[in-house]
Amino acid sequence: MPTPPLHQRLATHLAKREAEGTRRRLSLPAENLVDFSSNDYLGLARSPTLRQALQAGMQQEDAGSTGSRLLTGNSAAAEALETHLSQFHRAEAALLFNSGYAANLGFFAAVPRRGDTIFYDEASHASVKDGIRSSFATAYSFRHNDVADLERRLPRATGAVFVAVEALYSMDGDIAPLRELAALCQQRELYLVVDEAHTNGLYGPHGAGLVAELGLGNDVFARVLTFGKALGSQGAAVAGPTVLRDYLLNFSRPFIYTTAPAPYTVATLAAAYQLLPTLDTERQRLFALSDYLKSTLNAVPGLHVPANSHVIHPVFFPTSPGPEAVKQVAAAAQVAGFDVRAIVAPTVPAGTERLRLIVHAYNTEAEIDRLAGVLGKISIHTDL
């Protein structure tokens, strides 16, 4: 039997990725490697307290939520969690989504409408871009973290105007100029939407986020809080005005047409939020280690970590060696005992392939020293 044309087409696309060195493959989680890759910043995913909450949640509850929140999937626990989220993050209201991806998609596809305008940072996450693509609003990107560039583009705006940024960018680890953005949005009556995926649980009082740290709660229209990273679980919430929660509940398809989070997920999240205020020492440790990693790696000839990265650190090589070479470095680091990953196009622009190191409260200075030694040797041997 000849291969059907669609199968051929799919295979051709994969072969093209293979040739470019950008074909993705699943790999099982690394065992016994030192973790410089997971999003488990505070170690909550491996926390016994959280595991106990999960077990308790599973004993008392059904295995699944059995339906959409709007049908049989709602629960007092989910509503109590949303109330807690709104208090903790000092927002009027919060609405749970099954993931950060669904929350961004659900916000941007539903809230900006035809005739409105979205300005989004060019480095925005795929979920923001996909939400914008599904929206009937007109969208323009602006240069990464460049408020002046955003301002130059504003004359194109019509209708309600949204500005979409991340508090801390997932591939570069740099922080948005939230104060300047908030001031501009106040002055020009724009609606600022901040994705706190990589700051929730880490920045601000008890980990309430970067918007909370900067006291900008009243200047931001909505925040996307995700729970798969520092919170160690999964899911997300949109925090903002009560009218936004009611609107999303009525118009946001990724909220409406999906099975609600399982009871054990809600129980785990409630427990994770109870733990957050007790983790100030872990947060301080994380930030101290983050600075230590940056200075230690920058002292190694041939490695470059930008000065403005936090918690997430891209590691660049002098010659921009391309995807295959960067993947080889990651593989060699894994053989040496470190879970280190290469990030290549299309996740980041071609030519900006890098290693991406994530620091955790449970890493140590000694691990960072050893990693620096290993990466230094590899980069000399691979002639980068």
Ligand code: PMP
């Ligand atoms: N926004 C940003 C900035 C992210 O890094 C991610 C996760 N990669 C998401 C949203 C999506 O969140 P989730 O993994 O919960 O779908």
